[in-house]
Amino acid sequence: MVEFLSPKSKTIFESSAFIHKNSRHTSCVSDHYFNHAVEVFLPCCDSLPDAVQVSSPQRQEYYAVKRLPLAELTNAEFVSRFVKAGRLYVLSIGQHIDTHNVAAILPTGRLILSVNKDTYQELGLEGKPSQFEKPRKVTKYSVEVNLVAESFCKGKKNYERVQWCFKDRLDLTFDFLLAWQPNDPSQSLDDLGSFWSSKYECLRVEQRQHSFQMRNQSIPVIDSSLLLHRQHKSNQDASRMNGSSQGCEETQVRSCDAAEVYEWLGAVACQCDCSGASDSFVNTYRCPEPSQQVSSSVCHRWTGLITSERILHMLDALRSKVECSRMPWAALTVHGFTDSPVSWGSREHGFSKYGNNLYTFVIFPKEQRYWLIMGIGDHDVCP
């Protein structure tokens, strides 16, 4: 039978401790700007603990503004009132990054445009070809404008040029999502809504919640010191065939592999059936071994536009909860936007066959250890 090439996948597994001096958990969360959903899975829990509920993104609202011209976002007044006065997250929606134009403003004050060739040529702003395109067949370009640069103010050439390009050359309009974390606590998200409410349709949106509880469920047994031992296992299997090893038995029984746990967490999040028999016609998937039976677990998800500060806050709350409770471990998953032009920091993000950019923390009570699993697509750079 013919064989077809299957798309590549990139998954990064890390094992570290929160208290380790080089731990990258903070940068992983704070550099991932556009978070679409946050999900926690807590085994041995009947309901979401109060400490986690309080730190959840529930109270963090955001705005959706319809048909907003880009010139409004690069306007000097808007830049000084919002971009420079806090961390502003802006992302266009309803446009697909592989076929359309996409725009975003990062909290660092940079405007990123990912545009197709026609738009790029009409626009007249300098950019560079997308790094995932073939050299002579470039169809996507990315344009970057630093809104907080000194040269970006009224009267300066750079500013006037950008305004002219967005107003007169090409009137680029998008539906935007906006979230804002002001530096000054007396300011609030309302200021952002009232700024345009007379001219454009602004909606204040709450995060959507979804929660479910599972009873008498098998969960994998995990040893935080054994991240990936499958390759290891096959080597040992080979040596056992030669009649030499005994230690492998113990390794196999003690813990599940990070890749198996990751798949299982996905099965729980998608509410899949994890009780398939190995000879079943419909489904042969089951919880990886070794597993343990727990009476109740909770899975809770918030969906919308969630700022990374909020997630960092939540990660801290979850860490202290895991440390002082009888949970064997807990998981926190953050999903990025499929059509965001960046994944982590200013690393370019593309769609290819799937625009995954998500990460999961598996948090252990012992020695504040954690596993960090990052799933990205073919058109992504490893963070």
Place this chain on the structure above:
Amino acid sequence: MSGFQRVVSKDTAEKFYLKVALEFENPDTRIDSVQFRALVSKALHQLYGETGASIPVDILRFQDDTMEAILRVSGRSLVKVWSALTLLGEYAQEECAIRVTQVSPHLLALAVDSRHFFQNLPS
């Protein structure tokens, strides 16, 4: 205990997951998960013959009301399953279509879909 460990896996994915939705011409037609598995086998058989029909596919989830399913296939048979499902036009003498909504090597990614989330923003 080791402080830090990092493993990057960049190969072809071992498993791929597809989120699909089944539609019949007659909107009242409903099938269950066993029939859906048979439909997948039929689609594979139609395009790739006997060897195609033997490709292992797990139906991780099947919702009877919306007829949405999550499938698990090995990375090397992804293209075959995807193409067979796309080209299926009829099941049990009734016209039908399968829409592949999401494909990913990470099952967790299928839990949310940011592309379709904001389509019905309240106004």
